[in-house]
Amino acid sequence: MKVKSKTYHNLINGEWIIPTSNEFKESVNPADYKEIVGYAPLSSPRDVDNAVQSGKNALPDWRKLSGSARGEYLLKAASILEQRADDIAETLTREMGKTLVEAKNETLRGVNILRYYASEGMRSIGEVIPSTDEKALFFTTRGPLGVVGLITPWNFPVAIPIHKMAPALIYGNTVVIKSAFETTITAIKVMECFKDAGFPPGVVNLVSGRGSTIGNALCEHSDVKAISFTGSNEVGQLIASKAVQRGVRFQLEMGGKNPVIVTQHADLDLAAELTVSGSMKSTGQKCTATSRAIVVKEVYEAFREKLIQKIESIKVGNGLLADSYMGPVSSRNQYDSVLNSIKKGIQEGARLVTGDKPIKNEELSNGYYIAPTLFDDVKPKMSIAQEEIFGPVLSLIKVESLGEALKVANDVKYGLSASIFTNHLDEVFQYMNEIEVGMIRINGQTTGIDFHAPFGGLKASSSQSRELGRAAMEFFTSIKTITMNP
Template sequence: MTVKTEVKTYQNLINGQWVDAQKQEVEKSINPADYREIVGYVPLSTAEDVDMAVKAAKSAFPHWSKLSGGARGDVLRKAADLMEQRVNDIAETLTREMGKTLAEAKGEVMRAVAILRYYSSEGMRSIGEVIPSNEEGTLLFTSRSPLGVVGLITPWNFPVAIPIWKMAPALIYGNTVVMKPALEATVTAMKVMECLQEAGFPPGVINVVSGSGSKVGNALTEHPDVKAISFTGSNQVGQLIALKALERGAKYQLEMGGKNPVVVTQNADLELAAELTVSGSMKSSGQKCTATSRAIVVKEVYDEFREKVLQKVKGIKVGNGLAADTYMGPVASQNQYHNVLAAIQKGIDEGGHVVWGGKPLDQDEMAYGYFIEPTLIENVDPSMWIAQEEVFGPVLALIKVDSLDEALQVANDVKYGLSASIFTNHLNEVFQYLNEIEAGMIRVNGESSGVELQAPFGGVKASSTQAREQGRAAMEFFTTIKTVTIKA
């Protein structure tokens, strides 16, 4: 006999309490590996709920901002400990709700733990500098102050790490927060917020309101008491947020799309290049803003590199992310499933040739999931849609070029500039790449995805507003500078 487990209905966190949305409407969150499974029910909130959360955050700000950095750090450190204790539960929920493999999910949770611990110590570091004054008997220095209430709008592809890498610096520098997680990954976000709430933040310091972007996201962006908005997501939504924030004079930070290239020269270790290109393009089903989307390969090594990549792609095990031998899970939603398949078809229609993959996987245990074959496309001209626009799926375009100069031209000839890699063992090629590539994050002999948590994260051109996240660079966005002059 099968025992049916009751599916939990989650609530918003406002002013230290878990509460229903005002209209008490909910949306089911489903498992993309088996859409018959409901992971949980999450609130569909409105502008009323956002207003309650912002008021709570505004009321909590004076006390929280006056605490010492060390005291605030103690709470972040406790939250890290709680998350680490619950790593298996949070990771399994992440896999069931978003689809990435359990190993990747655990890695993401532990990254969030490390981020919390990093920023827990940030409260004890300097937040200003003494500047020599031209006037005798004068002390001139700078300090930094928190902004107030900040709104955080986070995506579904990293529902643990990205909320934490926004929240942790916002909180340690004395701000209070209202977060809107992506609707598709809200159950995971709520489990993270449970850890933070139990860590002992005073009521109103952390708040989460679940719902659609059109209602909750808009209300948060337009609220007059929200001093700053930090957003990760699509370019289309990011541009709207920027306009609304600019209209009322609020700070905004946008991390958006990428069309990240890997350049492979004739001086590369081709085995390493192939291994990390496949990893960068196919893990998380390509659903990373830093995922490798284009492999730009000089003609002398193109055929050998193509064959190595093809053999590795052929060996990818696709399946439920909870299975230990799965390399690549489903894409995250039905909408994502249709968008990726449409992008592949567009590449074919424009003249691209599918070397491997390109089709849905819907047999046996994958019959009720959003599974797509890992896809390798060649005969791709740099002007084609699939070479210019973000697919956000397990699709890698191969582009053959004559030289490093041409590779750089092709790599830069897109509107994005987030992450980029080069594989070469020649130092002169490395420095040419570093000097000429248009990207915010550059890897040499490494995959395009990821950056260490203590280093700035962000891109150029349409990828970012260039207000960097992570590391000490996050202080620039979440604080404002005060210049102080004291005369004796």
């Protein structure tokens, strides 16, 4: 007997509320698009207004709490999330497609992020400054911004909402989150943990729907004091322009075209292993995914053969199956977009080594599966070497030297993450000094972030602000400078 799919609602003022439109849309499983994971709300600007008003009403009491008291709420949410990790991870895999192992790790990362920021409630938020008046006490402190809007992507529907919400909340803000519609049900299950942790009504709110409708409403709302966004450059630029017009703070984390550089002094086995992992895990759908392998000529052929061997051994399948290394891409739109990028690479003259096709067999016939794809003879100005693909596609570029490799690596509009593989310290220093990215890796993959350290990119990858670690305090608070006289 087929189980009827559940219908989900928005979280506003501590209650699960039917959208004012009374409209819902199915969320489908990209591994089998005949399976409906559930029905998510199609909200209207009126729902956004209700959520923002709820956050505004809850703000005075929430900001009055001590940091340690707010941290207790985060710890409760962390414990509940940990208890429900298996269910949430399975929902994530069914809704987005990444493997269950990756989904479980992402969920547990969310647990650790909450616990890290819970401890932030007991850390310094200011400093005492020497005063020119010997009788005065001169110091700084920080206060919350108010209601903040959080717009999050579909590729990390647990970790990214939490790594935005946790610092916003610990520093005394209230939040309205607009999750990516493709993974709304996963985000709602995360929000259930916050509700069940006993957060006061209105402190955390979620509104689901199309970005063109409710994303715009959130960015334009006069009571929203800041917007934190992760997603595409096109949408990020629109958000920035709206924020500038209103004079409110904004934070953008956007695309990447992340390179690995392989020199003649590299451990080629390690480089190949981590290049494949960085480019193919999560089906290449990470902003930090490896997209280009820039290799000096002395080791180019040997490195290419190692890549081919590893890529052709990848098991593609339903992410719920234990032996699947790579699942489907997340949606029909993503499927079409990636295949179009591959087609353009062939048309521009890059040599296809392996891949270039959707995977169609009886077991995978109803899913958005694309074979892991490797291009050779890629020129630095080709579109596949310049444009973010966000899929399992890797481009090989041959160079004469490390100097040329760095020029090629930097010659894109993005500047998020990069890695070099070498055992020579002088090459490491040259790379660190010349690479134009925010996240610099040495003998490691371009993907992965540490939640206790600043994260962000340069150039078109970011608004130059940083997320995570103590750097999050810079965005989610305002400095107050205080002089106290006797």
